[in-house]
Amino acid sequence: MRRVDRALVSTPTVLVGNKSRGGKELSKAKVFFEAQAKAEAAAITAGAPAPTTKTRKKKEKTFDFSAYSDEAVKYALDKLFFGKCAYCESRYASQAPVDVEHYRPKGRIAGVANHPGYWWLAMLWDNLLPSCIDCNRRRWQDLPRFPESLAQLLAAPEMQGVKASLGKQDLFPIAGAARATAEFPSIDEQPDLINPCVDDPEEHLVFHIDRRAPLGLVLPTFKNNVPSRRGLTSIHVYGLNRLGLVQERTRILRQLDFLSRLIDEIGKISETLLASRDQENKTMGARLDLLINQILDEIRAMAEPDQPYSSLVKAWLKTLETN
Ligand SMILES: [Zn+2]
Structure with missing residues (x-):
């Protein structure tokens, strides 16, 4: 793994501002996940068991994230990482299409029940990394x-x-218990995984x-x-x-x-x-x-x-x- 300075490539415009593809998706996601949280809270008050990632997946439709995989995002990540996997430095460009990886997983966190995933970061440039399929898929x-x-x-x-x-898939282990949520997004988490653009x-x-x-x-x-x-x-x-x-x-x-x-x-x-x-x-x-x-x-x-x-x-x- 090699340290990469994110400032070397500017944020793709599809992810900049409220009117961009990413901005619009964030607004939609906010409505979706807030409604989901409300419904779950109401169900729990009514005595239903707290939903787990499994039951949630079966019962409800999931949010369809797509802005992160825009061609412009892939291009920018290719440029920033020279067509190499952010984690293992193998060149994915010659073998397989890139997996746009969410450092903080967007739709669920493996092993963490009652957390919908870091959906508010799904379209955030700083949370995206290019990954080969072996590093990214479990x-x-x-x-x-x-x-x-x-x-x-x-x-x-x-x-x-x-x-x-x-x-990696949906894993995002942290040291300690302080995990960020949409309500408290700026909690100082201590990720156990190296992010080559941060560490x-x-x-x-x-x-x-x-x-x-x-x-x-x-x-x-x-x-x-x-x-x-x-x-x-x-x-x-x-x-x-x-x-x-x-x-x-x-x-x-x-x-x-x-x-x-x-x-x-x-x-x-x-x-x-x-x-x-x-x-x-x-x-x-x-x-x-x-x-x-x-x-x-x-x-x-x-x-x-x-x-x-x-x-x-x-x-x-x-x-x-x-x-
Ligand atoms: Zn890799």
Whole structure:
């Protein structure tokens, strides 16, 4: 995950102002959800059991949100995130249409009864993120089985380990009990999930980087031996260590290690040549140094914000610089 400055792309006009598509939808949603809340309160007063998300879903029609998926919104999110998933940094643009993700879920909150979801944020630009379907939809995913040798992990599909239900869907866990409602929208919630436009993911997530045995895992950061709660929850809920992602990151780590070995080898040869008295050798050495710089430029380009898994490459580069 990579920190993204939302100010770099302006809010799509379809979501700006009362008369926009988003503004009109918000007015309609207000009427709908206020009526729903009133009806529920009246039913409870009359002695009916409090509605749960399940009974509500069965009995009543749900509100049809659509402004968030306007083409202009998708375009703006594409631009802001360079066609990459906000959570796992894989490039969705080449494989599947984007899921416009509601950071705070719009229609229900999994595991939280008696909360209709953050419907008043459904058409708010700041609440929207682009997501690949694996991070956004809850489904059974393979997790790598640990500890296995890397070769086995990468090569054999039957080595795929345990399965787990991963993906954010309607989950929005928070620390503490203070959850915002339409009535009290500005309650200071403590989300357990990282929002790359609000938080600095590097404070909560760290890549496992081991030159001798590259394995593309992401781990929570630790402070005083305590793992970051937001990091841990995000890894689990977004499924950041699902097999496909770990394999893809491992592939990149291997590629980076190959390039760094190349740099080391070429560096040794160039040193010898540059130390030689022969002018031709010296010229050769200088040319090899140029080659090294080209390889380094290539690696730095892989860490640019528009590149998939750029935060991993950035972290790897840091270890290169400190060694
Ligand atoms: Zn993703």
